Amino acid sequence: MNTFAENIGKTAIHSVRSLQDNLSFAYRIFSRIFTPQAYNSAVRMVLINQIYFTAVQILPLFFTVAVCLGIVFIGVIGKYLMSIGLFSFFGHLLMGFVVTEIAPFVTVLLIALRSGSAINAEIAVMKVNKELQTLAIFGIDMINYLFLPRIICGIVSVVLLSCLFSIIVLASGLIYSGFFFEMTVSDYITVLMESGNFFDLLVMLVKCAVLGFFIVMIPIRYGMRATDELTSIPVAVLNGMVNVFIAIVIIEVLSLIVMSLLTRLV
Amino acid sequence: MRLFPSEEALEKELQELLAHGHHLGLVSLEAPLISNLSVLENISLLRQYHQRLSRRQAEDLTREYLRIFQMEDLAGKRNPVLDENQRFCVMVLRAVMVDNPVLVLDRPFKIMPDLADARFIYDVVGKVEGRYRECLIFDYLWNEGRYAGGFSHEA
Helix, strand or coil: CHHHHHHHHHHHHHHHHHHHHHHHHHHHHHHHHCCHHHCCHHHHHHHHHHHHHHHHCCHHHHHHHHHHHHHHHHHHHHHHHHHCCCHHHHHHHHHHHHHHHHHHHHHHHHHHHHHHHHHHHHHHHHHHCCHHHHHHHCCCCHHHHHHHHHHHHHHHHHHHHHHHHHHHHHHHHHHHHHHHCCCCHHHHHHHHHHHCCHHHHHHHHHHHHHHHHHHHHHHHHHHHCCCCCCCHHHHHHHHHHHHHHHHHHHHHHHHHHHHHHHHHHC | CEEECCHHHHHHHHHHHHHHCCCEEEECCCCCCCCCCEHHHHHHHHHHHHCCCCHHHHHHHHHHHHHHCCCHHHCCCEHHHCCHHHHHHHHHHHHHCCCCCEEEEECHHHHCCCCCCCHHHHHHHHHCCCCCCEEEEEEEHHHHHHHCCCCCCCC
């Protein structure tokens, strides 16, 4: 019995310490974002490359996924609302569910799967190859040179791609609504404008930025935990990605709680 | 030149140097080239980062240095495709990018195991003479014979 209780205690302490480590690491990086000395031409070069790899190279896949999901979501939602006689809520569902919930979630999932895992593996390989040691020997700050541009890229990419996802979904919704629900363009735009809420959009953008920060920071953190052995790379990537998904769920839940609290206050 | 009877002694001395030394231009397998950067980017990085040179300024300087070794065509290549001698030259060029550096060659024969003697090493270091303050070679005592005819020895 004691052993069982001890194990629970150990697991709890380990989890709390791990969370504490991650949050203090997040704070260190967050504070650097606003330090002008952290930026130089080498950092800018990494930032531009990362934005290209993360936000530009993914565009064909992203566009395809957004169009397909947009048509499916809007078709299903529209038909269901029609069948239960609540089609007047069509706009609210589009803006409140697809734009503020689905768009960030799908975007963050795609970026985490593609770039998060790549960054995790890249940092782990650099650790195993002693390339991180090279940076330390030559006095190059890893946070400034390696982590900061990747995290800024994560924030920028998730925010911009979520907006793009929303635009593509709403545009494909326009086509679908025209064909199947016989809505005119002006009707569709009016429905969206009436349902749109600036406060919801603001919360969505903040949520995207927070998600972008953590889906890059966590893979970096776990990549750094690789040892000198090659076999530690898959372990680091696996742990990093599992924790990314846990973080996504936690941030989604927290954002819903914050949103409902703020709605009550407002 | 510093020659050591064992790996432990060498590494202890090297670690002390790294911990307390300033402006060290280390050429060592312990400080490999960054594999996702090209040769040009690897060498330019230090000037871009520490002296805040623009990318163009740092790359122009690097190309000038690469010309010393007639290695301009390697500028866009990455670490895995370089042969051992080319890798050594690039590491030396990166090391002299440190501001007024003490060039530290850590076991050069470990970087280029096929080298019979140190003539190539002296040649490479000679080509960048004037771009470093001092040059130290760290190696094992049993490699002493391979350095014959070069720098003065110090046991």
